[in-house]
Amino acid sequence: MPNRDKDLMSPQQPPRTMFQRLKWQTTGKPMTTLQKGAVDKALEHEDGRFDLFLRFLLGLSLESNQRLLRGLIKKVQHESKEEIGSYIKTKIREMPSSERVLNLFHCLNEVNDHSLVEEVQSFLSAGTLSAAKLSSTQWSALVFVLLTSEEKLDVxxxxxxxxxxxxxxxxxxxxxxxxxxxxxxxxxxxxxxxxxxxxxxxxxxxxxxxxxxxxxxxxxxxxxxxxxxxxxxxxxxxxxxxxxxxxxxxxxxxxxxxxxxxxxxxxxxxxxxxxxxxxxxxxxxxxxxxxxxxxxxxxxxxxxxxxxxxxxxxxxxxxxxxxxxxxxxxxxxxxxxxxxxxxxxxxxxxxxxxxxxxxxxxxxxxxxxxxxxxxxxxxxxxxxxxxxxxxxxxxxxxxxxxxxxxxxxxxxxxxx
Incomplete structure (x- = not known):
């Protein structure tokens, strides 16, 4: 196959063949193989050039989107979604608090994993944040919650x-x-x-x-x-x-x-x-x-x-x-x-x-x-x-x- 040795995340790859490459990549392999590779690739670039693509790719994991794509990719099992969610949370824990972490929280949203955000929201709703000893991951989750809140950030x-x-x-x-x-x-x-x-x-x-x-x-x-x-x-x-x-x-x-x-x-x-x-x-x-x-x-x-x-x-x-x-x-x-x-x-x-x-x-x-x-x-x-x-x-x-x-x-x- 002509695409077998090519970097699917390379910006030189023509976008018109993207779905064909995804279908080839996942044939006989777990979808999480591509997803994990996409997470790693996105984190390599501080300019965020692959961030939106990564979120799009993870969005394919949702059952509603798979129905719309009508068999273009293999159906992603529930266990696979849990696996990629765990992988992303591991990356969040490994990274220092930074703006790059925020995209990973958007990625968790794409696979319907809200566990880290819900932890922080429980502190906020209970008014116990000042007394809580937050981990680095929870601090990052707090930043994500505040930046994506419907409340204005004027003050x-x-x-x-x-x-x-x-x-x-x-x-x-x-x-x-x-x-x-x-x-x-x-x-x-x-x-x-x-x-x-x-x-x-x-x-x-x-x-x-x-x-x-x-x-x-x-x-x-x-x-x-x-x-x-x-x-x-x-x-x-x-x-x-x-x-x-x-x-x-x-x-x-x-x-x-x-x-x-x-x-x-x-x-x-x-x-x-x-x-x-x-x-x-x-x-x-x-x-x-x-x-x-x-x-x-x-x-x-x-x-x-x-x-x-x-x-x-x-x-x-x-x-x-x-x-x-x-x-x-x-x-x-x-x-x-x-x-x-x-x-x-x-x-x-x-x-x-x-x-x-x-x-x-x-x-x-x-x-x-x-x-x-x-x-x-x-x-x-x-x-x-x-x-x-x-x-x-x-x-x-x-x-x-x-x-x-x-x-x-x-x-x-x-x-x-």
């Missing part, structure tokens, strides 16, 4: 499953398909940041919003994450790192990474970290970049003093048109630090709508400087937060009158 919430580095790293393919990843307060470390960096570098990643707040990732974790932020494929728009134990080194790395890929980021939350004046100076170099489109910046409780306020104000004056919200409460600004902000507010290109300066050690001198700037320019400012600063009676009167000024008729002053 991935890690604490619904298990608060750990291992869980996040196992579920990376799910994060990659989500637009928002809420990973806050899950006990994550720098290990997770390396995995997330890998997600950010993939061209197919849909991730736009990442919340890592409340995790002890530290400077090392930020540096790991930055290897993804610098990648041209990264299109992250929101990054939240509140209370993440980040110091000057982390701020330096983050500013450097975002300067190299600045056009996507719109919101950056870095409150409750040890930035200090030096950390904020690194961040200011990002804000000066004309390609930086950052609209929201949160730096509450970051140990910023007068020097840091000067650097921020100077950077925002050089590129004022995008920033809409600036959260600077709980820092050591004092009057000397706050007095750098009026020059920004007086700029007609300034589009700042929310400015929070609560608990910033501001006295009457600082309040007067802010009021003078707001009166002099039809400002875009809508909210001014001043809680915990305790202005004197004369300043309270000044700020009350400011609310009535034509240039400030839409301004809400909180805390006075």
């Amino acid at each position: 991935f919430i890690l604490r619904k499953y298990s608060r750990s580095d291992e869980c996040l790293l196992r579920l990376q393919p799910v994060v990659q398909e989500s637009q928002t990843a809420l990973l806050n307060s899950c006990g994550l470390t720098e290990r997770s940041c390396a995995g997330l960096a890998s997600v950010l570098t993939k061209m197919s990643s849909k991730l736009k919003k990442l919340d890592l707040s409340g995790n002890s990732i530290g400077d090392i974790g930020v540096q790991e994450l930055c290897s993804g932020l610098v990648n041209p494929n990264c299109a992250l728009e929101t990054l939240r790192l509140t209370d993440s134990r980040i110091g000057e080194d982390g701020f330096r790395a983050l500013a450097s990474a975002l300067r190299s890929n600045p056009s996507h980021m719109r919101e950056l939350r870095l409150s409750v970290n040890e930035a200090g004046n030096s950390g904020v100076k690194h961040l200011s170099s990002l804000l000066e970049d004309p390609n930086c489109k950052l609209e929201k910046l949160h730096l509450t409780d970051c140990s910023i003093g007068e020097e840091g306020f000067r650097a921020l104000a100077s950077a925002l004056r050089s590129n004022p048109s995008h920033m809409r919200e600036l959260q600077l409460s709980g820092n050591k600004a004092g009057d000397s630090g706050v007095k750098h902000l009026p020059s920004l507010l007086e700029d007609p290109n300034c589009k700042l709508e929310k400015l929070h300066l609560s608990n910033s050690r501001i006295t009457d001198e600082g309040f007067r400087a802010l009021a003078s700037a707001l009166r002099s320019n039809p400002s875009a400012l809508r909210v001014l937060g001043l809680y915990g600063n305790h202005p004197g009676p004369s300043t309270q009167q000044l700020l009350s009158e400011l609310k009535k000024h034509p240039n400030c008729k839409h301004l809400q002053i909180h805390g006075v």
Whole structure:
């Protein structure tokens, strides 16, 4: 026979003779011989070139499809379907968790073997997943269940499953398909940041919003994450790192990474970290970049003093048109630090709508400087937060009158 020595899985074989070759291959041999060979061949190719063919081939095992093919292949016995199902599950157990495993779960569906998926679904329905010690195979099954679920993957919430580095790293393919990843307060470390960096570098990643707040990732974790932020494929728009134990080194790395890929980021939350004046100076170099489109910046409780306020104000004056919200409460600004902000507010290109300066050690001198700037320019400012600063009676009167000024008729002053 002319086809006897040819590779039936070779892409050079003409597709018009495929059914003839299948019929020849299975004559006198178990169908599982071809099926197992097809599984092995598909796994050899990372590009997935044989994945659909493999699923098609396995679909021939179903009795309903055999009736439609009207004897083109030998009838596959029930034992044969069990054998190929067991073979596929063995391959799943042998492989590390990866995207290639997902096709094998589709293959199990083709032969109506849902045992691995049902195991994981029982954990999910009982709400015991966080306490369960899943095997590598069960983690892969969980990824498959989540990716094929009818529920939208727009938002991935890690604490619904298990608060750990291992869980996040196992579920990376799910994060990659989500637009928002809420990973806050899950006990994550720098290990997770390396995995997330890998997600950010993939061209197919849909991730736009990442919340890592409340995790002890530290400077090392930020540096790991930055290897993804610098990648041209990264299109992250929101990054939240509140209370993440980040110091000057982390701020330096983050500013450097975002300067190299600045056009996507719109919101950056870095409150409750040890930035200090030096950390904020690194961040200011990002804000000066004309390609930086950052609209929201949160730096509450970051140990910023007068020097840091000067650097921020100077950077925002050089590129004022995008920033809409600036959260600077709980820092050591004092009057000397706050007095750098009026020059920004007086700029007609300034589009700042929310400015929070609560608990910033501001006295009457600082309040007067802010009021003078707001009166002099039809400002875009809508909210001014001043809680915990305790202005004197004369300043309270000044700020009350400011609310009535034509240039400030839409301004809400909180805390006075």
